[in-house]
Amino acid sequence: MHHASIRTADIHRAIAFYEQLGFEMCERFTAGMTLACWMKGLGGRIELLQVPQPRPAADAFGDEHYTGYYHLSFDLTDMIDDLSDWLASLKIQFAQASETGKTQPLTILLEPTQQIIGDRVYEVAFVADADGLPLEFIRMMGTVKNF
Template identity: 60%
Template sequence: MFHHISIRTADIHRSISFYECLGFTVGERFTTGYTLACWLEGLGGRLELIQIPEPQPAPDSFGDEHYVGYYHLSFDLTDRTPDLTTWLNDFTTTLQTAAQPASIVLLAPTQQIIGTNVYEVMFIADPDSLPIEFIRRLN
């Protein structure tokens, strides 16, 4: 059984606020022995945020076609929105209301065929520039 995905962040409070705007809620706050951490639950999964005391910039996993390793989180919004453009506009408004910086759109909503299915796909970046995919099945 899948338990969680762990994300290292430069500013845990900024990241908590961002992921709350996506619909996550904080389950537990704790320390790892040397830094702050928390569980977040939402969109059908669980994330662990860990604040890194002396953060270094993350590699550009989205833009570097030679990068090997963690690529992105992906959330299925098929049952949550009629289209990703509407969802992105609502999310942008939610960020503004929460006084969060605008999210960077890495790939605007577009259609992609995977096997016999057609999907609407888009990517944004979280506060630490990690790519997040949102996907909707169209057929």
């Protein structure tokens, strides 16, 4: 996949949020009259597009009847050893950044939990981005046979 595109109400707020996650700016550009950028991080690339007259996003995480794109998922298996520790550190980082006005405190949608998919055991957590869109962070812990 080349990138995932995210429409945002405030591109500067969204950039600050994704920078806290470790993303870096690649390109700034306009799409028509809309501000836009590409950012790289966590093994992928996103495109942020500012919406001129934004409406609130659908509650893709909380509305069990919502249909459409659900979330972006970032595989942290090769980057971290423990999802709970990583998320705790991220909470502190966002809290400190919010004190300076760079971003809002981190909103956790789902604390790290184990999930079995096929024969693999994963740690899974969800947070909300600057516009409330769900982001999943996943780390493979091993196979069912190893547990």
